Amino acid sequence: MKKTGAQLARFALEQIGVERTFGIPGVHNTELYDELNQSETITPVLVTHEVGGAFMADAVSRTSDSIGTMVIVPAAGATHASSGIGEAYLAGVPMLIISGGIHTESGHQFQLHDMDQHTLLSPITKGSFHIRSHEDVIPTIYAAYQLAMRGEPGPVFVELPYNIGNFLGEVESMPEFPGLEPRPKFDQTLVEQAAQLLVEANQAGFFLGWGAVDCEAEMIELAELLNAPVATTLQGLSAFPGNHPLHTGMGFGGYSVPAAEKAFAKCDTVLAVGARFAEIPTGSFSMEVPENLIHIDINPKVFNANYPAKVAIEGDAREVIPALLAAVKKLNPQGSDNAMKEQIAADKKAYLDEWLAHDSGDRVNPAKFFQALRRKISDDTIVVADDGNHTYLVAELMPILGKRQYISPTDFNAMGYCVPAVIGAKMANPDTPVVGIVGDGALLMTGMEMITAVRNNLGLVVFVFNDGELSQIAQAQEIPYNRKTCTVLHDFKVGALADAVGAEFVAIHSEADIESGIEKALHLASQNRPVYVDVRVDYSKRTRFTSGIVKATLKRFATRDKVRIISRAVVRKITG
Numbered sequence: 159m160k161k162t163g164a165q166l167a168r169f170a171l172e173q174i175g176v177e178r179t180f181g182i183p184g185v186h187n188t189e190l191y192d193e194l195n196q197s198e199t200i201t202p203v204l205v206t207h208e209v210g211g212a213f214m215a216d217a218v219s220r221t222s223d224s225i226g227t228m229v230i231v232p233a234a235g236a237t238h239a240s241s242g243i244g245e246a247y248l249a250g251v252p253m254l255i256i257s258g259g260i261h262t263e264s265g266h267q268f269q270l271h272d273m274d275q276h277t278l279l280s281p282i283t284k285g286s287f288h289i290r291s292h293e294d295v296i297p298t299i300y301a302a303y304q305l306a307m308r309g310e311p312g313p314v315f316v317e318l319p320y321n322i323g324n325f326l327g328e329v330e331s332m333p334e335f336p337g338l339e340p341r342p343k344f345d346q347t348l349v350e351q352a353a354q355l356l357v358e359a360n361q362a363g364f365f366l367g368w369g370a371v372d373c374e375a376e377m378i379e380l381a382e383l384l385n386a387p388v389a390t391t392l393q394g395l396s397a398f399p400g401n402h403p404l405h406t407g408m409g410f411g412g413y414s415v416p417a418a419e420k421a422f423a424k425c426d427t428v429l430a431v432g433a434r435f436a437e438i439p440t441g442s443f444s445m446e447v448p449e450n451l452i453h454i455d456i457n458p459k460v461f462n463a464n465y466p467a468k469v470a471i472e473g474d475a476r477e478v479i480p481a482l483l484a485a486v487k488k489l490n491p492q493g494s495d496n497a498m499k500e501q502i503a504a505d506k507k508a509y510l511d512e513w514l515a516h517d518s519g520d521r522v523n524p525a526k527f528f529q530a531l532r533r534k535i536s537d538d539t540i541v542v543a544d545d546g547n548h549t550y551l552v553a554e555l556m557p558i559l560g561k562r563q564y565i566s567p568t569d570f571n572a573m574g575y576c577v578p579a580v581i582g583a584k585m586a587n588p589d590t591p592v593v594g595i596v597g598d599g600a601l602l603m604t605g606m607e608m609i610t611a612v613r614n615n616l617g618l619v620v621f622v623f624n625d626g627e628l629s630q631i632a633q634a635q636e637i638p639y640n641r642k643t644c645t646v647l648h649d650f651k652v653g654a655l656a657d658a659v660g661a662e663f664v665a666i667h668s669e670a671d672i673e674s675g676i677e678k679a680l681h682l683a684s685q686n687r688p689v690y691v692d693v694r695v696d697y698s699k700r701t702r703f704t705s706g707i708v709k710a711t712l713k714r715f716a717t718r719d720k721v722r723i724i725s726r727a728v729v730r731k732i733t734g
Contacts, residue, residue, distance in 0.1 A: 167323070186257075211239060243255065345473075365391075367391040442711050540587060544574070621666075665691070
């Protein structure tokens with residue numbers, strides 16, 4: 159039978175359960191866009207910029223069972239999308255990128271968009287495929303999907319040349335997708351060793367990353383059996399309910415909130431699940447981990463990379479954790495009193511009270527804002543945060559209550575994530591409320607993408623933490639430099655942006671506006687209207703993370719460098 163490559167690609171994407179694609183049509187992919195437009199199960203979504211499309215695809219994968227998928231033009235489409243692809247790669251998020259390609263049989267050089275996309279994207283993808291014939295289209299997309307989902311997930315790139323995608327070619331059959339390959343088995347002996355360590359510990363603690371996000375029920379039961387405090391990575395905030403009495407917050411150590419610092423000071427054994435001990439959640443590697451470290455991860459490369467493990471178990475947490483829970487139960491652990499829970503509760507209250515007592519002047523106290531937001535939104539609301547000072551305010555002041563209900567950029571740490579990701583999350587979860595927290599600096603990067611939400615009648619709310627600075631870096635500049643360089647922003651009118659893209663606008667310019675402003679924004683969103691909310695936030699009080707990370711980084715410097723930096727800071731404090 160004769161089929162265009164576009165027809166074959168559409169069939170393959172339908173087979174693997176793709177529900178929508180993100181991108182911009184161009185010369186090399188118009189045939190594929192036409193095919194997708196005829197699909198009964200796939201909706202092609204037009205974006206304003208491919209990086210926005212990549213962040214949307216990322217959010218789809220993080221918040222649903224469908225793989226986030228892009229359909230882009232070659233060259234510029236790939237370079238534009240690369241930040242979003244890199245974010246997914248370092249976060250272990252599956253993504254499928256289908257790109258057009260030049261005419262491989264034209265015989266001409268210097269064609270439009272002619273570049274080696276595979277070399278460009280190789281550092282930020284699990285693999286790439288260059289389709290060579292019509293017969294290769296379907297099996298290649300199946301293979302790319304398998305690779306994206308197998309082991310530690312990640313993005314995979316497929317190039318569909320113009321002459322294959324647009325023209326007819328002979329194929330013998332169109333095979334159905336056989337299903338994902340089974341997950342590899344884990345070592346049960348190691349699981350039993352881990353269980354023994356946990357039960358024999360004077361005090362066990364848990365450190366959960368994104369890899370534990372689908373084991374919430376088992377992790378709760380295990381934590382309660384062992385009376386173990388639970389800390390998470392930034393990405394893992396939704397792996398354990400933030401309102402559970404054993405939840406302590408992001409990370410543990412001098413950079414974490416007091417509840418985590420005090421609870422984990424007592425731990426002689428730590429169970430880490432789906433966490434790679436990266437720089438952010440370890441407080442720039444200042445986290446102190448006991449000798450008895452049990453590390454469970456699907457990617458064996460993370461074992462012993464930054465912290466040595468007593469027991470390292472390679473496997474999918476969705477299979478390993480139930481086995482570990484069963485092994486612990488067999489050992490009949492003896493429950494303890496409520497002292498740990500009471501201490502955590504007291505420390506959390508004291509830290510929150512400290513924030514609530516802070517005088518924010520005529521601006522908005524972040525703790526008061528997040529308290530009100532938590533009360534006003536439903537328990538199942540998905541919260542999306544961008545990169546910036548507000549990221550750590552969310553981590554410290556905004557409890558996340560359920561699995562996959564919090565997403566943000568992490569190790570790649572790309573600003574501009576929030577607005578597109580809110581859109582992607584809402585498209586993937588149309589019946590679930592979605593809100594975003596973005597700084598004014600990140601908004602300037604991708605804020606125009608809200609027009610995609612307007613075009614698709616998406617009811618969502620993006621709260622813009624507006625302080626006129628790139629505050630996370632501005633605060634980091636204050637101590638060593640006593641000045642701000644390239645971190646002060648031009649006055650930006652969020653309301654004008656909302657008007658430009660057709661979104662609704664709400665202002666929260668003082669604490670008196672918090673309750674009514676949030677209520678109004680959520681009401682508008684319930685009517686399928688996207689909303690920008692200008693929050694004149696007060697960043698004068700630093701998070702524990704911000705203060706702790708500065709100290710931790712300084713400690714790692716050589717004595718000579720410490721003296722130079724401290725001396726300069728003192729001199730500039732005196733001289734201005």
